[in-house]
Amino acid sequence: MVEALEEPGSISPFFNPKSVAVIGASSKQKKIGYVIAKNFIESFTAKLFLINPNAQEILSHKCYPDISSVPENVDLAVIAVPAKSVKEVLEECGKKGVKAAVVISSGFRESGKEGAGMEEELVRISRKYHLRIMGPNCMGVFSSTSMVDTLFIPRYRLKRPPQGKIAFISQSGASGIAFLDWAAGERIGISKFASYGNAADIDEADLLEFLARDEETKVIAMYLEGVKEGRKFAKIAREVTKEKPVIVLKSGITESGAKAALSHTGSLSGTDEIFNAVVKQTGMIRVYDWEEMFDIARALAYQPAARGNRVAVITNGGGAGVMIADELEKHGMTIAKLSEKTVAELEMNFPPHVTLHNPMDLGGDADNERFREALGAVIDDDSVDSLILTCIPHTPTIDLESFVDMVVDTKGKNDKPLVVCLPGGRVSLEIRELFEENGIPTYPTPARAALSLSALVRYGGLKNSG
Numbered sequence: 001m002v003e004a005l006e007e008p009g010s011i012s013p014f015f016n017p018k019s020v021a022v023i024g025a026s027s028k029q030k031k032i033g034y035v036i037a038k039n040f041i042e043s044f045t046a047k048l049f050l051i052n053p054n055a056q057e058i059l060s061h062k063c064y065p066d067i068s069s070v071p072e073n074v075d076l077a078v079i080a081v082p083a084k085s086v087k088e089v090l091e092e093c094g095k096k097g098v099k100a101a102v103v104i105s106s107g108f109r110e111s112g113k114e115g116a117g118m119e120e121e122l123v124r125i126s127r128k129y130h131l132r133i134m135g136p137n138c139m140g141v142f143s144s145t146s147m148v149d150t151l152f153i154p155r156y157r158l159k160r161p162p163q164g165k166i167a168f169i170s171q172s173g174a175s176g177i178a179f180l181d182w183a184a185g186e187r188i189g190i191s192k193f194a195s196y197g198n199a200a201d202i203d204e205a206d207l208l209e210f211l212a213r214d215e216e217t218k219v220i221a222m223y224l225e226g227v228k229e230g231r232k233f234a235k236i237a238r239e240v241t242k243e244k245p246v247i248v249l250k251s252g253i254t255e256s257g258a259k260a261a262l263s264h265t266g267s268l269s270g271t272d273e274i275f276n277a278v279v280k281q282t283g284m285i286r287v288y289d290w291e292e293m294f295d296i297a298r299a300l301a302y303q304p305a306a307r308g309n310r311v312a313v314i315t316n317g318g319g320a321g322v323m324i325a326d327e328l329e330k331h332g333m334t335i336a337k338l339s340e341k342t343v344a345e346l347e348m349n350f351p352p353h354v355t356l357h358n359p360m361d362l363g364g365d366a367d368n369e370r371f372r373e374a375l376g377a378v379i380d381d382d383s384v385d386s387l388i389l390t391c392i393p394h395t396p397t398i399d400l401e402s403f404v405d406m407v408v409d410t411k412g413k414n415d416k417p418l419v420v421c422l423p424g425g426r427v428s429l430e431i432r433e434l435f436e437e438n439g440i441p442t443y444p445t446p447a448r449a450a451l452s453l454s455a456l457v458r459y460g461g462l463k464n465s466g
């Protein structure tokens with residue numbers, strides 16, 4: 001269920017506001033307040049008010065000297081003025097009845113004791129007026145459906161990703177930008193994004209709870225430097241993973257990393273052992289790198305969770321099959337023993353050099369038809385829970401365009417997850433894109449394909465145990 005906009009203290013106005021004010025909007029192109037104003041003007045279709053005491057007009061848009069002068073209600077304020085002015089601006093927002101504020105400004109808890117005191121003041125104002133705060137020291141929010149976009153990155157530098165099912169929450173703005181840029185480049189759909197910086201008010205647990213109920217989101221990925229309230233986070237994460245998968249990338253795991261996190265977002269990283277215990281208890285999926293996060297998120301967004309850990313591997317290249325078998329075993333999956341019926345059926349039609357046990361090596365001369373028959377028989381085999389199809393697409397017997405269609409036709413059959421591994425350069429890259437556009441997660445290496453499939457198996461295990 002989507003949270004009601006009217007509910008006091010709701011997070012929804014950050015993502016679905018009926019009206020937005022940009023405080024600190026500027027007509028100077030290099031300023032953060034310029035980029036934010038421009039992005040809203042370009043794509044936000046609800047009401048927009050620009051605030052700057054020294055300007056009549058910015059980007060041909062009327063300007064108000066302060067938020068009190070705006071003649072209508074404002075749901076969301078985006079604040080991009082120097083830290084020393086934020087308190088006063090926020091108080092005015094509270095008086096005006098603004099429901100949510102993204103505070104982009106840095107110079108709070110992450111900068112030391114005085115900044116921490118200033119941040120406390122913001123929290124006090126937030127409580128007094130039931131005005132929720134994202135930040136300070138953050139990038140804020142992006143929604144691919146409402147086109148709320150408080151990221152101060154120009155669109156010629158960061159193309160926004162298309163609509164999709166992955167939500168990404170990040171303490172760090174930069175990690176957020178990297179992830180969104182990657183998603184946009186690979187045309188992977190994003191539902192919502194939030195960079196919440198110092199988490200003075202809204203923290204990772206609040207966002208998790210909100211996204212668990214968000215109908216646009218199927219998978220939640222998060223980047224953390226620390227957890228604000230451990231117990232609250234663990235309790236909420238345990239509930240959320242029953243609804244949808246949560247992938248977590250936690251940094252600050254070494255002494256140097258923890259020190260860096262303290263001065264980046266004022267986060268206390270805690271010990272890695274404790275965090276691992278929380279991951280285990282809650283059923284989140286932990287990753288250690290952006291690439292892993294992105295790979296696993298795609299698999300969970302586009303494929304069903306697996307009912308068990310028995311995997312079939314179909315290939316036209318023996319080496320790739322062997323490497324995948326190794327990787328699968330490393331991740332605790334088993335190579336399925338194909339049923340006698342499957343083997344007998346395929347034996348009748350295939351030449352003798354085809355290896356019919358698992359990994360099934362269809363031979364370097366395999367054509368589309370051989371792949372189609374093998375794939376069909378294996379998907380229908382009850383002793384198989386999921387599949388990895390790996391293909392060396394360079395052989396002359398493969399007709400590339402119809403190969404993609406043939407695989408896509410089997411998508412979702414018997415509710416069994418399928419991921420594709422396409423090693424190689426130019427040719428592989430071209431058809432990898434076609435697979436991705438059709439919701440088949442595709443990876444360039446056996447290790448990445450096996451890891452991503454293992455997430456579907458682990459999440460399936462969690463769902464079945466609940």
Ligand code: ACO
Nearest residue numbers: 024026032051052080081082104105106137138139173174
């Ligand atoms: N109300 C409305 N407008 C105001 C107010 C006010 N009270 N006070 C100032 N302004 C106007 C200014 O006049 C200016 O407009 P102008 O360009 O027309 O003169 C505009 O707001 C901006 O104010 P400046 O004083 O020029 O401030 P500047 O743009 O240089 O910096 C900023 C403001 C961006 C908020 C800066 O202080 C800051 O914090 N920068 C870092 C932001 C950041 O990195 N955030 C975190 C990223 S995510 C992460 O990695 C954790």
